[in-house]
Amino acid sequence: MQEAALVERAPPDARSQLVEAGSDREVVAAWLMEYRTSPQTFRQYRKEAERLLLWLESKGKRLSHIDRRALDEFEAFLARPTPVTEWVGPPRPRQSDEWRPFRKGLSAASRRQALVILQTLFGWLIEAGWLHQNPFRLMRDKRRRLDNTSDSIERYLERPLWRWCWQQLNMGPPADATPRIHYELERRRFVFAFAYLLAPRVSEMSQARMNDFRMREGQWWWQVIGKGGKRASIPVPDAMMTALIQWRGMLGLPAMPSPEEETPVIRALDGRRGVGDNQLYRMIKATFERLAQTREHEGESTSHDAQRLRQATPHWLRHTAITHQAQQGVELRYLSRTARHSRLETTARYLHAETQEWHGQINRHTLDLSDEHQDDTL
Structure with a gap:
């Protein structure tokens, strides 16, 4: 997959930076290094950050350009990455020209997980002085979107x-x-x-x-x-x-x-x-x-x-x-x-x-819906 050209600029106030980086890619690489001792987490975080960077680069934008509306656009893109030929493909080595960031569009649960990871990234970028605003804070339904927990685990075999x-x-x-x-x-x-x-x-x-x-x-x-x-x-x-x-x-x-x-x-x-x-x-x-x-x-x-x-x-x-x-x-x-x-x-x-147990007890609350007990006078 060919990478789009991107003009890199320093953040608004480079003096406030707490990490050495001259581009979005370099600062994201610095963030990923925080997870180098956990290979599985590193790979998962790299995948989501890379998808965001490639999407931004395809539009000629930087991390600092992401606002509330851009988050919605990116979430929609995660569900249907287009053009398909440029974004979706079978597994290939990362160095291959045939490598693509997606195997298919992401499910709702996978999109939620991606946003959770990117929220972590943005929080770190603000602490590092690279960004000065976090668009995730503007999400009205933030709890539903970013809380990656549920009342119970459903992905198991009975x-x-x-x-x-x-x-x-x-x-x-x-x-x-x-x-x-x-x-x-x-x-x-x-x-x-x-x-x-x-x-x-x-x-x-x-x-x-x-x-x-x-x-x-x-x-x-x-x-x-x-x-x-x-x-x-x-x-x-x-x-x-x-x-x-x-x-x-x-x-x-x-x-x-x-x-x-x-x-x-x-x-x-x-x-x-x-x-x-x-x-x-x-x-x-x-x-x-x-x-x-x-x-x-x-x-x-x-x-x-x-x-x-x-x-x-x-x-x-x-x-x-x-x-x-x-x-x-x-x-x-x-x-x-x-x-x-x-x-x-x-x-x-x-x-x-x-x-x-709750379901079993509620099931005791019932109605007799058989035809033979219906009252013809009703």
Whole structure:
């Protein structure tokens, strides 16, 4: 994608700057460096900032030109990036001329997330002295648009659908399956077990090493560096150790990992190299698509399930894990530590039991609408 020409000028009062930058791109790069210790956050923030900069450059504008109306224009552009040939395309290396900033227009939830990230950027730019006004403050419906929380988490698989998925993942390979097919099926099964039993983020799974699993006083713990570079120890349930032992058997390794075994947990087809975030993301999405096709073929009554599976992303597995733990009675304080949330309010969004009880009790309030009880005199 060719970048539009842009005349760069210093902000209105360069003397007030707290960062060294001579252009919008340089100051945004300085902002991104604040997140360099969190690769997943860095990539997400870079993507949203880059889309904004490219959009501005296509119009010959700078960050300082964004006003309230421009925010609405940009949000509409995120929903339908046009011209499509210039903005939308399949995955390509960033250095390729065929690289595009979008795979498709963003959903309402994705647009909201983009605005949340850009609001963070603008707040930082003001603190840095690069900008002197924040158009996000003028959004009348700011709370609805920028509050990226909801009453409860909805992007998860309900227990019956998850059980069906797990049954499908545990189906053995065909009799004529090649060693590669055996390997891929076992890897797929392990990835979903890992995601469901420990509730990791995709980046945490791809970066996991065998010696991150450690025994202390007869119990296994998973050592993980999560969002913001925070370290945590997560209890490893017996089912996870069973899955890990089976996966290590496929790799030709001893049953239990050793403290010196600093090798990838999830591996490429050669059984040695690790997999990147994007590769793991695509692997899980492809599995959801196959599951959706299988579910769809089971009949019309399962079409809703198939639609849910097609909507599902790898992060849904994390939501599913935390939600199901909550439904099984795991205390909020432990649930929050497993999820590694900084606030209990975030974890509380996964507690669906109260809403189910509420619905059940309200359902007692009813009417008899059968024809045989209607009064003909009315």
